[in-house]
Amino acid sequence: MTITLAVPSKGRLEELTRDWFAQRGLTITRPGGARSYLGAIEGLPEITVRFFPASEIARELIRGSIDLGVTGRDLIHETSESGPASVSFARDLQFGHADVVIAVPEAWIDVTHMHDLADVASDFRSRHGRWLRVATKYITITRQHFANAGIAEYRIVESLGATEAAPASGVADIVVDITSTGSTLAANGLRVLEDGVMLKSEANLIVSKTADWSPARQAQLDDLLGRLGS
Amino acid sequence: MTNAAMRRAQLEALVEAQGGCRATPPLLLDADPYFDLAGEEFGRRLLLTTDLTGAEYCLRPDFTLPIVADYIAQGAGEPAAFSYLGPIFRQRSNGPAEFDQAGIELLAQPDGDIALDQVLTFARAALSLYGVTPQVKLGGVGMFETLLQQADMPDAWRSRIRHRFGHTEAMDRLLSRLEQAPDLKRSEQPSRDDLIEDVTARMVSAGLSLSDSRTPDEIADRYLEQQALDDAHVPAATLKLLRDYLSIKGDALSALRQAEALAEKHRLFLGPPMKAIRRHLDGLGEARVSFDASFSPRLDYYTGIVFEMRGQGGTVLVSGGQYDRLLERLGAKAPIAASGCALWVDRLEAEWPK
Numbered sequence: 001m002t003i004t005l006a007v008p009s010k011g012r013l014e015e016l017t018r019d020w021f022a023q024r025g026l027t028i029t030r031p032g033g034a035r036s037y038l039g040a041i042e043g044l045p046e047i048t049v050r051f052f053p054a055s056e057i058a059r060e061l062i063r064g065s066i067d068l069g070v071t072g073r074d075l076i077h078e079t080s081e082s083g084p085a086s087v088s089f090a091r092d093l094q095f096g097h098a099d100v101v102i103a104v105p106e107a108w109i110d111v112t113h114m115h116d117l118a119d120v121a122s123d124f125r126s127r128h129g130r131w132l133r134v135a136t137k138y139i140t141i142t143r144q145h146f147a148n149a150g151i152a153e154y155r156i157v158e159s160l161g162a163t164e165a166a167p168a169s170g171v172a173d174i175v176v177d178i179t180s181t182g183s184t185l186a187a188n189g190l191r192v193l194e195d196g197v198m199l200k201s202e203a204n205l206i207v208s209k210t211a212d213w214s215p216a217r218q219a220q221l222d223d224l225l226g227r228l229g230s
Numbered sequence: 231m232t233n234a235a236m237r238r239a240q241l242e243a244l245v246e247a248q249g250g251c252r253a254t255p256p257l258l259l260d261a262d263p264y265f266d267l268a269g270e271e272f273g274r275r276l277l278l279t280t281d282l283t284g285a286e287y288c289l290r291p292d293f294t295l296p297i298v299a300d301y302i303a304q305g306a307g308e309p310a311a312f313s314y315l316g317p318i319f320r321q322r323s324n325g326p327a328e329f330d331q332a333g334i335e336l337l338a339q340p341d342g343d344i345a346l347d348q349v350l351t352f353a354r355a356a357l358s359l360y361g362v363t364p365q366v367k368l369g370g371v372g373m374f375e376t377l378l379q380q381a382d383m384p385d386a387w388r389s390r391i392r393h394r395f396g397h398t399e400a401m402d403r404l405l406s407r408l409e410q411a412p413d414l415k416r417s418e419q420p421s422r423d424d425l426i427e428d429v430t431a432r433m434v435s436a437g438l439s440l441s442d443s444r445t446p447d448e449i450a451d452r453y454l455e456q457q458a459l460d461d462a463h464v465p466a467a468t469l470k471l472l473r474d475y476l477s478i479k480g481d482a483l484s485a486l487r488q489a490e491a492l493a494e495k496h497r498l499f500l501g502p503p504m505k506a507i508r509r510h511l512d513g514l515g516e517a518r519v520s521f522d523a524s525f526s527p528r529l530d531y532y533t534g535i536v537f538e539m540r541g542q543g544g545t546v547l548v549s550g551g552q553y554d555r556l557l558e559r560l561g562a563k564a565p566i567a568a569s570g571c572a573l574w575v576d577r578l579e580a581e582w583p584k
């Protein structure tokens with residue numbers, strides 16, 4: 001009986017994840033190198049390591065087809081509305097900190113809070129003949145947050161890269177984007193609303209609640225988490 | 231014939247007997263009008279697909295929009311009645327995404343009250359086929375708008391408060407904000423011209439178009455308006471009135487009496503919308519009827535009276551009301567009266583005593 005640990009398959013995220021495990025005495029090996037998607041933890045044959053893109057890790061954790069994995073908290077919230085309820089966040093890995101924020105053009109001096117945005121959205125269509133457009137790759141998070149804020153009058157424009165350029169290119173009026181320092185947004189003339197942080201995200205070791213946790217597998221999980229400290 | 235099939239056939243016959251036109255809009259519809267009308271909040275419940283060009287389609291998520299859009303395309307104006315029964319598709323957290331809905335749409339009827347009566351009668355008849363004596367909840371969109379129009383407050387706040395009607399948390403946040411309005415002395419305001427110049431400079435330096443989105447004038451005007459609004463306090467008595475009014479709910483007769491007493495105390499005249507609601511109460515027979523002053527769908531095309539009918543477990547079985555602003559929103563040139571309701575057929579069947 002084994003449990004599956006999913007690790008981001010490339011870049012800084014992979015490196016930092018493997019460092020984090022190594023600091024806790026667990027060496028993640030990837031015998032086939034960067035082209036291989038299967039790995040192991042030295043001395044723990046009951047753990048299978050799989051290397052996946054971070055967004056797929058989120059999806060598979062929610063579905064329960066992998067048992068635990070490292071990915072961004074934002075991806076769990078974005079992948080599905082039921083995402084956060086389907087997993088438990090076991091360890092904050094202390095890297096990959098970033099906020100999902102809502103930002104407006106800095107020139108919108110009258111818009112500083114979400115309630116201003118609600119105001120602007122409500123008569124945007126009668127003024128401009130179209131809905132307020134929000135560029136983002138965070139569709140689920142945006143819809144939830146806007147619904148909670150009582151904003152219904154807007155359209156999402158899906159943006160898979162360079163979201164911060166959307167207002168200047170005329171694709172959208174405002175953006176929902178992820179940022180760690182806000183400097184990219186500022187460089188593009190955008191300002192985060194004072195109550196505009198929708199989600200604080202970080203890399204997290206996440207356990208699927210929907211996976212099949214037999215007592216034996218649960219014991220293996222508890223053992224692994226025990227080795228990883230609190 | 232099994233009992234379920236029999237009830238279904240009777241519902242089918244009731245829908246046919248509505249004396250209007252049986253509407254069968256296509257299953258695959260252009261998704262854009264739904265996003266346009268109801269925004270992203272409804273949009274997230276659509277089952278979407280795209281064609282080769284990338285145009286977005288959705289599986290029919292309701293009957294009202296295609297029926298009304300088609301009516302407008304045929305040249306709106308003549309009184310018309312439509313009824314429907316068939317599958318619709320929505321993303322739901324529990325239950326299948328495909329389920330049946332039945333309902334009627336009464337458009338451009340000469341008397342909106344009579345039309346709403348017909349809608350309520352249809353809903354009651356459908357429920358009785360399934361042995362349901364419902365709990366009916368009424369909401370007064372017209373009544374709230376009437377009250378808001380007469381309440382003592384700076385005009386600019388009326389539309390902002392109206393906009394939050396039906397969203398309890400957003401309304402509460404706004405009222406709390408108004409209650410805590412700080413009594414700050416404002417520093418001297420920059421002139422409108424200076425503001426426009428400043429905003430224009432910021433937009434140009436960020437590479438923003440001065441005309442495609444919000445314009446410098448619009449931003450400067452709202453900025454000044456905000457300052458004026460912060461200064462233009464809504465009187466505490468009015469805020470208390472709104473809170474008191476919105477918290478009224480319960481048995482319809484006593485709730486309406488409370489609303490009347492409140493109106494009288496504040497010297498407001500709620501006569502016509504109050505009369506309209508009372509008239510419909512008589513027609514609802516033995517059903518338990520409640521009135522909830524804060525109840526309204528979140529869509530701003532609802533007007534007049536809205537209602538919900540619930541079964542044993544509190545599940546909503548029917549919802550509907552009057553939506554005289556819908557046709558204009560969909561492109562009609564003049565306001566056209568509209569009312570109707572939609573029934574959840576699978577929920578009705580589940581109400582049948584086992």
